[in-house]
Amino acid sequence: MSTSVGLADVRAAYKRIQGYVHRTPVFTCHAMDALAKRKLYFKAENMQKTGSFKARGACNAVFLEKERNPDCPGVVTHSSGNHGQAVAYAAKSAGLPCSVVVPRGTPKPKCNAIKEYGADLVFCDPTFTSRKDKCSKIAFDTGRVIIHPFDNYDVIAGQGTIAWELLEDVPDLDAILVPISGGGMTSGIAVAAREMSSKCRVYPVEPFGKELQPCLESKERLWRNPPKFIDTIADAIRTQQLGFLTFPLVxxxxxxxxxxxxxxxxxEGMRLSFERMKLVVEAASGAAVYSAVHSLKELDPSPTKVGVILCGGNVDLDHLPWISRKTSY
Amino acid sequence: MSTSVGLADVRAAYKRIQGYVHRTPVFTCHAMDALAKRKLYFKAENMQKTGSFKARGACNAVFLEKERNPDCPGVVTHSSGNHGQAVAYAAKSAGLPCSVVVPRGTPKPKCNAIKEYGADLVFCDPTFTSRKDKCSKIAFDTGRVIIHPFDNYDVIAGQGTIAWELLEDVPDLDAILVPISGGGMTSGIAVAAREMSSKCRVYPVEPFGKELQPCLESKERLWRNPPKFIDTIADAIRTQQLGFLTFPLVxxxxxxxxxxxxxxxxxEGMRLSFERMKLVVEAASGAAVYSAVHSLKELDPSPTKVGVILCGGNVDLDHLPWISRKTSY
Structure with missing residues (x-):
């Protein structure tokens, strides 16, 4: 693992993972601009390999492990969601063995997606400590390298390639809105954007209850321990606390x-994306869409050109939240 | 109205409507290619202005009416669906008054979409003759020109611009699969493709029950009269009979x-598009997707590079068919 992360790492990551991840399109939409009263640029990571941006960080980290140690016996991680699929995909691309630890009871489609990339699926109890312990045990027994979902500079540099591409396509962005969970994507994008553009500000978008702002204002980890998950429908961004590497960068x-x-x-943001842009996105992406359309005017009305990260598109199509929750818009 | 249609009309239409319709992206998807065992190129007319390809033909026809008669008192059509929205949009873009006749009971979102483009909404009884009569009466009373949804060479030339763009982007396509209803899009695409490429074949994709193939094989209108609608969930392609202008071209x-x-x-095709490509498409588009993935190998296994027209994305998100019909895939 690297010891910090800068634009050079992001650039190197961009070259390293090219051909294995998509340069995703940037969409614009007049209807959305009219609602937001500014120009919005949607970076479609929902169309990324494995259905989310996580493929970028996973590929960069896994490929680097193999560069550093060609005899690397493989990789392991714990995640039933986007990171699990992404590491399985990255390992398959690198030709490395891979184990993914998932809690018992993980829905079959998610398990199948991981298995389709050729990874071993290992079940554990549905607690945070059981997942971590099982992961560590596999690493200890097999020598496989643990790929953390966010607290890993190589992962962070990989996620930074989102900003690299977006600012190449739209160099004069005033702001980028990024859904935040552990902070891997936000820190990667912020590091890259700050070095690539003098004016582009990076705003985190959190699920209500994360309470990130006081932490950032005081630059202190004010969260109550033990670490908890936030009660939100956005299953991709449920981790409350940022990582120990990502927090200082953010x-x-x-x-x-x-x-x-x-x-x-x-x-509402998710549905806007389906309806107006014809893009299938998950709830975390919907958070960024909602913020761009409705919240910017209150929080910071100045940006006129705003990037919006549609971080993923892995939704359960049988249980779309506006149907299952019976909310109506 | 023009007296026939050729590639020159399509090219002229392309220039005429530029800036008013999108040059829609062409998507590729490894997962879909793997299923289809060939290269597929998806033309994303679901992302077109008004949510369907109909904006192309409507703009070309309405703009031409105004070119031919700058004092044109406006346009009128009958359609509660994609063509109604498209003509309303085209008229607004041309600065012309517009009436759209819709059957009583048309869902509110569809009415609102038409009204948002500034058109007058006129209600009629929910029968085919009532719609036509009301439309003719408005034309007679106001001088507004009727814009037929498909049996109009200017509309056909406008739809042909889909092939113009697609074959510019992917010149060596072996085939294009086109959902068919009245035949405006299929004839426009077929006229353009045949003149632009020596090898590109254009295949209609019909809802079961349309019985188009015997008509095309015998070059005779074998359909039983009076004209009927097909019982299908694909509400955009329910017209059974092709038009009197489109049939000979097809x-x-x-x-x-x-x-x-x-x-x-x-x-199944619709859901594949949502799941694998993260694209919201309507059932008619799903028909083309299904055919490309599953049916080509039986009907004609030879094409290796195939265009698939995702004709529209206007779906009722509260009633997605795999949920409301309780089918499972």
């Missing part, structure tokens, strides 16, 4: 003002 | 082999 490079989005608001 | 320029798709198959 403090230094991102804005300390945070967009806080409720489930109903995320659903 | 006979001459398209293949006489027709892909016939059931509702369940369309739903």
């Amino acid at each position: 403090c230094e490079y991102a804005e300390s003002k945070v967009f806080s989005v409720t489930d109903d608001q995320m659903i | 006979c001459e320029y398209a293949e006489s082999k027709v892909f016939s798709v059931t509702d369940d198959q369309m739903i």
Whole structure:
């Protein structure tokens, strides 16, 4: 693992993972611009390999492990969601064995997606400590390298390639809105954007209850321990606390003002994306869409050209939240 | 109205409507290619202005009316669906008054979409003759020109711009699969493709029950009168009979082999698009997707590079067919 991360790492990551991840399109939409009263640029990571941006960080980290040690016996991680699929895909691309630890009871489609990439699926109890312990045990027994979902500079540099591409396509962005969970994507994007553009501000978008803003303002980890998951429909961004590597980077490079989005608001953003842009996105992406359309004018009305990260598109199509929750818009 | 249609009309239409319709992206997807065992190129007319390809033909026809008669008192059409929205949009873009006749009971979102483009909404009884009569009466009373949804050479030339763009982007396509209803899009695409490429075949994709293939093989209108609507979930392609202008063009320029798709198959294609490509498409698009992935190998296994027209994305997100019909895939 690297010891910090800068634009050079992001650039190197961009070259390393090229051909294995998509350069995703940037969409614009007049209807959305009219609602937001500014120009929005949607980076479609929902169309990324494996259905989310996580493929970028996973590929960069896994490929680097193999560069550093060609005899690397493989990789292991714990995640039933986007990171699990992404590491399985990255390992398959690198030709490395891979184990993914998932809690018993993980829905079959998610398990199948991981198995389709050729990874071993290992079940554990549905607690945070059981997942970590099982993962560590596999690493200890097999020598496989643990790929952390966010607290890993190589992962962070990989996620930074989102900003690299977006600012190449739209160099004069005033701001980028990024859904935040552990902070890997936000820190990668913030590091890259700050070095690539003098004016582009990076705003985290959190699920309500994360309480990130006071932490960023004081630059202190004010969260209550033990670490908890937030109760939100956005299953991709449920981790409350940022990582120990990502937090200082987000403090230094991102804005300390945070967009806080409720489930109903995320659903509205998600539905706007389906309806107006014809893009299938998950709830975390909906949070960024909602913020861009409705919240910017209150929090910071100045940006005229705004990037919006549609971080993923892995939704359960049998249980779309505006149907299952019976909310109506 | 013009007296026939050729590539020159399509090229002129392309220039005429530029800036008013999108040059839609062409998507590729490894997962879909793997399923289809060939290269597929998806033309994303679901992302077109007004949510369907109909904006192209409507703009070309309405703009031409105004070119021919700058004092044109406006336009009128009958359609509660994609064509109604498209004509309303085209008229607004041309600065012309517009009436759209819709049957009483048309869902509110569809009415609102038409009204948002500034058109007058006129209600009629929910029968085919009532719609036509009301439309003719408005034309007679106001002088507004009727814009037929498909049996109009200017509309056909406008739809042909889909092939113009697609073959510019992917010149060596072996085939294009086109959902068919009245035949405006299929004839426009077939006329353009036949003149632009020596090898590109155009295949109609019909909802089961349309019985187009025997008509094309015999070059005769074998359908039983009076004209009827097909019982299908694909509300954009329910017209059984092709038009009197479109039928000869489809006979001459398209293949006489027709892909016939059931509702369940369309739903499968639609869901594949949502899940694998993260694109919201309507059932008619799903028919083309299903045919490309599953039916080509039986009907004509030879094409290796195939265009698939995702004709529209206007779906009722509260009633997605795989949920409301309780089919499972």
